[in-house]
Every structure is written in structure tokens, then in C-alpha cells.
Amino acid sequence: MTQPLMGAAEIARRLGVGRTRVNQLLKEDPTFPAPYASLAAGHIWRTDDVEAWIAEHRPDPPPSGRR
Helix, strand or coil: CCCCEEEHHHHHHHHCCCHHHHHHHHHHCCCCCCCCEEECCEEEEEHHHHHHHHHHHCCCCCCCCCC
């Protein structure tokens, strides 16, 4: 079951980038989802919002395999 919320570390892992890049996306990309809430430990996002953004903005990785 997918968790309903995720933090920057989970988004970074999902995108294959660092947490710094997630923060850059938040500041620089107007299409990146706004956080659901900001806590002392950092921002949290709704997983559905992040997954929808990924589906729209990140192409699927090429299939792996040997040529």
C-alpha cells in the first residue's frame, strides 16, 4: 500500500536525485506540487500529487537490457 504522504527524502529517492534537488524543484519549478504541510522536520507532500507530477514531467526510463 502506498503511503499517503512523503517527505523530500522519499521524493528524492523516487526521482533518483538528492534532497537538495527536490528543494530546488520546489523553489524553481512552478509546476512542482506545493507541500501539503510544513513541519519542523521539513515539508511533506501528498503522494498522489507527487506521483501525478512525475507522470506528467518525467519520462519513463529506457528499458534496460543488452544490445
